[in-house]
Amino acid sequence: MGSVIIVSFCSALVLTVLILGEYSIAVPLDFNQSTNKTPKIVIVGAGIAGVGAAVKLLKYGFTDIQIIEASSQPGGRIRGSPFGKSVIDEGAQYIHGASMKNPIFQLAKEHGLLQQAHNSSDPEWSVFTNTQKQLDPDFAIQTWNLGRSILRRTYLRSQEKGYTQAKSLVDVFLEEIKKLATNWSGDSTNLRSQKLGMLNMMMKSQCVDNAAHDLSDVSLQEYNEYEDIEGGDRNSPRLFLKLISNLVEIIPREKLLLEKPVKQILWNGSFESEDGSLYPVRVVCEDGDHILADHVIVTVSLGYLKAKAKALFHPSLPEEKLHAIKNMGFGTTDKVYLEYEVPFWDKDIGPEYGIGLVWEDETPFYGLKPNPAEWWRRLFYFNVLQPAERYGHILLGWTSGREAEFMETLSEEELASNITRILRQFTGKPVPQPKNVFITKWFSNSYTRGSYSHISINSTGDMIDTLAEPLPQEEGDEYPSKMLQILFAGEATHRSYHSTTHGALLSGRREADRLIDHYSTSEE
Incomplete structure (x- = not known):
């Protein structure tokens, strides 16, 4: 068992969400009792999808985690800037669905942030x-x-x-x-x-x-x-900024690397580490660093995928996934x-x-x-x-x-x-x-290329599911290496709640569950 990499240019909030937003008791996997070592998790990005995935994985015993963020600050499309007497929200500002059925609302309540919000x-x-x-x-x-x-x-x-x-x-x-x-x-x-x-x-x-x-x-x-x-919708000035700040404080400093953009993800391979271990995935960073892993959770924005998907992955993504990326709606x-x-x-x-x-x-x-x-x-x-x-x-x-x-x-x-x-x-x-x-300049931002997704006249809800499918789902002749090497999260991968922060968070947790289930099954 090797490493898990979560690639997410919107995902550096990684260690926080699980304890706060979920009420089930986690039973950590005991990797020491198996013949396999603890999987490594690398998160590329600083958004809420990567946070949700990483926190849940940590909760279940996946302790070898590294977060890689392309920009100079965590938060992804949750970010703010000084303006006037305070800090203004550049991105997320509304809780869409102000009830305990919304995981963002749950987190805001647990952090005591709801007094700053009011229903629209x-x-x-x-x-x-x-x-x-x-x-x-x-x-x-x-x-x-x-x-x-x-x-x-x-x-x-x-x-x-x-x-x-x-x-x-x-x-x-x-x-x-x-x-x-x-x-x-x-x-x-x-x-x-x-x-x-x-x-x-x-x-x-x-x-x-x-x-x-x-x-x-x-x-x-x-x-x-x-x-x-x-x-209903709840207008929440600065709530998301404070929530992100609270979550990032939980992340050990050595686990978060800023200004670390990814150049390419090589998968379905057999890459040897310094200790002789073999891994199916290698993440190549813009600064020349290489990180080996077993699994990569990709949570970059759909806008970034539209611009970079063909160059980002080697071998190339399947045609049906590239077709979904091209045709799904994403704007500013x-x-x-x-x-x-x-x-x-x-x-x-x-x-x-x-x-x-x-x-x-x-x-x-x-x-x-x-x-x-x-x-x-x-x-x-x-x-x-x-x-x-x-x-x-x-x-x-x-x-x-x-x-x-x-x-x-x-x-x-x-x-x-x-x-x-x-x-x-x-x-x-x-x-x-x-x-x-x-x-705000979400279109000019080279790591977002826009704001959020919608279903265009050239796409369907099925395409959202296609984008969310991991690679490979099972071992076979075409993919002889380990399964679930690349997983996908982010708001554009959630069929019911795309374009929202809670959709992004839930998508990250979904991919964490996928890996937890995979390793739980392999332990039996």
Whole structure:
């Protein structure tokens, strides 16, 4: 028995999750009682998937672990940066499913972090149009909820009509809007424009939720595969950052190597170590170091796999796995933070207050075709970070798609001047220039190449399962070496909870269970 390597550019939180989030009593495997030595585990990355895998493996007696992280800090797509008076979340911010059925919620509760979070409900917002009209709050909420109900009906209609995955979300969304619009014949031109503008704003929100360039990229089967967890969404500023920090503290310092990117994973071989032991896998790092192992759990982002899979693995991955990597959906959602000397909004506002922007000349029928030249049109909503005493006077804007990717290339001055122009155009107020601007750059990050996954019109839920299948699953003529040499985890490998932190965590635990079961069976 040799070594287990967990390859995960998003996975350096490795030693923590098991004790906190699972309530079963672990029975460590006694490798000393067998003729085999303790397997070695190398984790490449610092994300929650690798953490979940490593912690569980440690709990079950897999003690020879090494974590390799490509970037200069652990956390993967959970990361923060100093801004204003505090640290802001670049990545994960919401617990999707605020209940004990969610393993992230479990960990947050056990770490005493839930007091920093609050459930999201109907937004408390001021919605403005590009003609400087402020929409009636009740009208805005009603129209927003109408959009939500349309989205729910699109899934139900798809089941009734038997649509295939090639049917996009926007196709059925527009079918429903057309039916509703037939009842708006008595509306004024302005009212109709405002309704359609609000529904178009809803489409922008869905693009953010799915990290999509356009809802025509998202298969209707996204709603069929993705499962909600009860409890609703909980906005959790800095919760994930503190949770990661707490988990990393448990990891022995010598077990975590930062700035250690992987160049190639050689598998299905017979590589000899200094002591003469043979291993089927060799991980080659960019700095020239080689690490031998029996098993590699790969938790790199789907975006990274899209860019590097063919060069990363030797021999190459099976065609069906490469096909899944190529066709599964993966895009960019970014945040832009604006810090002001003094607020131009009312100070006495609730924790979920925001500013919505509706373009009256946009309708869902026009579509959200990517247009980087007018990137500001994709910015549809700004949260006000609360409380100001903790964060300063800060707005958080949301964007996605090609526009987000283009925004990553702009200077702070370009972002500040154009966003200020738009806010003045919509609110009619002398909005000041922000004194500081920060935009996340998930697309530019060479180890993520985007934000998170969705089921595209070219993919299916089965492809997620294909991506998650280990190599090889069993010994044979084609794979004479040991089985389960390469395993795959990460949010894009969880069929029900892809695109979420809890999906990533559960995927890591799943692969740990796979190895635990494998060695438990071999011990019998």
